[in-house]
Amino acid sequence: MMRELLRNLIEDKTVINYKKWWMECKDAQETKLLAILCFYDIDDLPEETTAGLDKFVLDKLRVLSLLSLCELSTEVNYQEIKEKCDLKTDGEVEKLLIRAELFVDLKIDSVARRATVLEYKISRDVYSGEKGVPFHTPVRSKINILSALINWRSSLTD
Amino acid sequence: MSSIKFHEKSLKEVTRWIQANEDINTETSLSSSSDSSTTIPVIDHLPARIPYATDLKRNPCHFQKCLISRLATTKMLSHAVDGGDIEVMGMLVGYTSNDMIVVKDCYSLPVQGTETRVNAHMESYEYMVQYLDAFVTKEDKIVGWYHSHPGYGCWLSNIDIQTQSLNQNYQDPYLAIVVDPKKSLSGNTLDIGAFRTLPSKDNNEHVDYYPLNIQLYQNSLDVNISKLKLKFKVDPAIQNNPNEPELMKELHECVENWFHAKKVMKSTVGFNAIGSTVVNETEIGNEDFTHERSNSISSTSSLTTRHTTDVEMDDQESAQSSLDIPANVIPGMQFQEAEIKHEYELKKKKLLLLKVKQYQKLRTYRQLFNASE
Numbered sequence: 431m432m433r434e435l436l437r438n439l440i441e442d443k444t445v446i447n448y449k450k451w452w453m454e455c456k457d458a459q460e461t462k463l464l465a466i467l468c469f470y471d472i473d474d475l476p477e478e479t480t481a482g483l484d485k486f487v488l489d490k491l492r493v494l495s496l497l498s499l500c501e502l503s504t505e506v507n508y509q510e511i512k513e514k515c516d517l518k519t520d521g522e523v524e525k526l527l528i529r530a531e532l533f534v535d536l537k538i539d540s541v542a543r544r545a546t547v548l549e550y551k552i553s554r555d556v557y558s559g560e561k562g563v564p565f566h567t568p569v570r571s572k573i574n575i576l577s578a579l580i581n582w583r584s585s586l587t588d
Numbered sequence: 589m590s591s592i593k594f595h596e597k598s599l600k601e602v603t604r605w606i607q608a609n610e611d612i613n614t615e616t617s618l619s620s621s622s623d624s625s626t627t628i629p630v631i632d633h634l635p636a637r638i639p640y641a642t643d644l645k646r647n648p649c650h651f652q653k654c655l656i657s658r659l660a661t662t663k664m665l666s667h668a669v670d671g672g673d674i675e676v677m678g679m680l681v682g683y684t685s686n687d688m689i690v691v692k693d694c695y696s697l698p699v700q701g702t703e704t705r706v707n708a709h710m711e712s713y714e715y716m717v718q719y720l721d722a723f724v725t726k727e728d729k730i731v732g733w734y735h736s737h738p739g740y741g742c743w744l745s746n747i748d749i750q751t752q753s754l755n756q757n758y759q760d761p762y763l764a765i766v767v768d769p770k771k772s773l774s775g776n777t778l779d780i781g782a783f784r785t786l787p788s789k790d791n792n793e794h795v796d797y798y799p800l801n802i803q804l805y806q807n808s809l810d811v812n813i814s815k816l817k818l819k820f821k822v823d824p825a826i827q828n829n830p831n832e833p834e835l836m837k838e839l840h841e842c843v844e845n846w847f848h849a850k851k852v853m854k855s856t857v858g859f860n861a862i863g864s865t866v867v868n869e870t871e872i873g874n875e876d877f878t879h880e881r882s883n884s885i886s887s888t889s890s891l892t893t894r895h896t897t898d899v900e901m902d903d904q905e906s907a908q909s910s911l912d913i914p915a916n917v918i919p920g921m922q923f924q925e926a927e928i929k930h931e932y933e934l935k936k937k938k939l940l941l942l943k944v945k946q947y948q949k950l951r952t953y954r955q956l957f958n959a960s961e
Contacts, residue, residue, distance in 0.1 A: 520746045531740045538743055541796050 436460055440467070440486050446494060446533060449555040462564045463487070468555040469568035471495035472516050476565075480516075492516070496530050497554055498570070500547050508543040628658050631805040634692075635685035637727065640761045649798060653688040654763060654782040658806035660694045661778060667696045668736035668769035679716055680732040681724050684761050689731050689782075689800070691763070695719055732763030739770040742781030749795050753785040763800070778804075832942060839935040846928045 439445050452464035467487075472480060472495045483491070492515040499506050499514045508523045517523055520543065527538050527545050535549035557563065558572040635655070660680065667676050678696040682689065697712045720730065733755070737743070744752060744764060755762040764783045771779040782800040 524745045524747075528737075528740050528745075537741065538745075540743055540745055540749065 433460070436463070437486075440490050443529065444532060446490075446497065446552065447555050452555075453560055461561075465561075465563050467491065467494065469557050469563060469570060470565060471498045471514065473514060474565060492526055493529050493533075494554060496526055497533055500530070500534050500550070501553075501570075504547040506545050506547075511545075628804045628806045628810075630808055630811055631655075632807050634690060634805075635688060637683045638685045640684045648786045649784075651684075651687055651689055651761065651763070651784055652801060653803060654691065654765075654800040655688055655803050655805055656691040656765075656780075656782075657693065658804060658810050660691050661780065661804060663694050663696075664734050664765065664767050664780075665769060665772060665778065668738070668767045669773065671736055671738065671769070673738050675736050675738065677733065677735040679719075679730050680734055680763060680765060681720075681728050682731045683728055684731065689761055689763050691731060691765070692728060693724075694734060695723070730759070731761055732765060734765035734767060737766050737768050739768065741771065742766040742768055742779055744783050744785075744797050749785055749797055752783065752797065753795050756785055764797075832939070835935060835939045835942065839932070839939060842928065842932045842935050846925075846932060849924055849928055 436451070439448065439451065448464045448467045452461060452468050455461045455464055466475065466479075467490065470491075472488075472491050480488070495515045496506075496511060499510060508520055511517065511523045511526065515523075515526060517526065520540070524538065524540065527536055530536065533550075533552045534547050535551065537546045537548055539545070554570060556570050556572055556575065557568040640650075664678065667678060670676070676696065677699050678694050680691045681693045681695070682691040684690070698715055699712050716730070733751075735748070743766065748764060748766070752762065752764040762784075764785075766781045766783070768779040780802060782802050783797045784800060786796040786798060788795045
């Protein structure tokens with residue numbers, strides 16, 4: 431895969447799905463990077479891995495991590511975002527929330543220091559076991575989603 | 589520095605928004621004579637001016653209402669729409685009356701924003717003062733600032749809160765207005781918020797803010813303007829002649845060719861005839877700059893005096909004799925130079941003729957309008 435294409439994909443603020451390129455990629459390093467962008471959050475990665483990532487990749491990974499957080503709850507507070515996305519100030523949190531507006535419709539309350547998800551516009555990639563992954567099995571996998579759906583169906587019928 | 593530009597696209601969108609909003613009924617607490625065709629209340633007599641005494645210790649939530657003119661909202665929205673994904677910023681002009689801040693007008697600031705931030709720098713402050721001196725009456729003053737949040741709603745971010753808090757401390761009364769152009773256009777309703785900050789409690793770093801109740805108003809002249817249907821349409825070809833950009837481009841190319849030929853000539857001369865006229869690099873840089881300026885002036889000033897467009901080029905002629913063919917260049921080059929000069933004169937004349945025609949037509953329209961008054 432062309433490094434330039436990968437760079438463009440990372441820098442493109444509108445792209446959050448990389449699975450297509452991950453599946454096609456032959457280069458080991460690029461495959462690893464694409465797997466990170468597809469299935470993992472910042473706090474899933476070992477420190478030595480995050481230390482080796484450049485600013486653009488980290489920025490994109492922060493947006494992706496925030497989207498993962500928004501999948502868990504419709505209300506997220508600034509503190510949770512700071513911890514999940516490795517941020518330090520409220521200003522950084524708000525900047526990230528504004529970036530994420532492309533993918534989730536948010537209502538930001540800077541006084542209560544929380545954001546409410548009004549609408550999900552797009553989802554991150556889901557792992558279906560197509561290829562090996564560099565770290566633990568991703569949480570957002572086909573098996574996990576299926577089992578969650580089965581549990582939900584059971585809870586409705588019981 | 590540019591004031592608010594009512595670009596064609598944004599103006600069209602804003603007009604559509606106004607038309608959509610004029611059909612919606614809203615309640616108003618102010619006594620006003622409202623027109624049945626409009627929803628924005630018509631207020632010809634604005635509340636009395638009651639200056640805000642900053643020395644008195646007041647309730648931090650003293651200001652509760654904000655009266656904004658239709659003119660100001662239209663200008664803010666237009667400016668924000670023009671900004672697209674980039675945040676824009678401007679100042680609010682008006683006065684205070686008890687617990688109300690009246691925003692009569694606004695003006696944009698020449699600032700460089702990003703998608704998440706907008707900052708005013710020194711030149712913006714200079715512009716702010718100059719604009720006030722030139723266009724705002726002495727009774728009115730700056731009562732706040734506005735900025736856009738393209739697509740992410742009307743609220744104050746932490747940086748906005750800091751900015752507002754600082755301004756409230758030093759030049760109260762001060763109001764912060766946020767407008768979301770994207771949500772306004774997609775929802776066909778003005779997405780706007782007016783806010784003021786509250787003092788922080790117990791040295792808490794998080795400053796709070798509160799929203800003000802917004803009331804829009806318009807005067808009878810605004811109503812008339814929206815009803816106005818021009819029967820006398822100005823031919824769009826006059827203002828926007830399709831040949832003009834092409835001609836301008838050709839003229840530009842011509843000048844570029846000229847500079848290129850001159851550079852080639854310089855190197856040839858330097859190679860063939862040591863000791864002849866040498867034009868140094870800084871001069872070439874200056875020529876490029878002068879050329880750009882002459883182009884930018886040409887579109888507006890060519891109508892009034894015959895040589896306004898030529899001034900820069902003529903200056904060059906006198907200063908550097910750039911259009912005089914040096915004596916010791918090779919004959920082929922001499923011919924090329926003369927040809928470029930001829931082509932340049934031809935393009936310039938064509939453009940000038942076009943502008944003169946536009947000017948004549950516009951003058952005719954003006955005379956017609958004056959005669960009908």
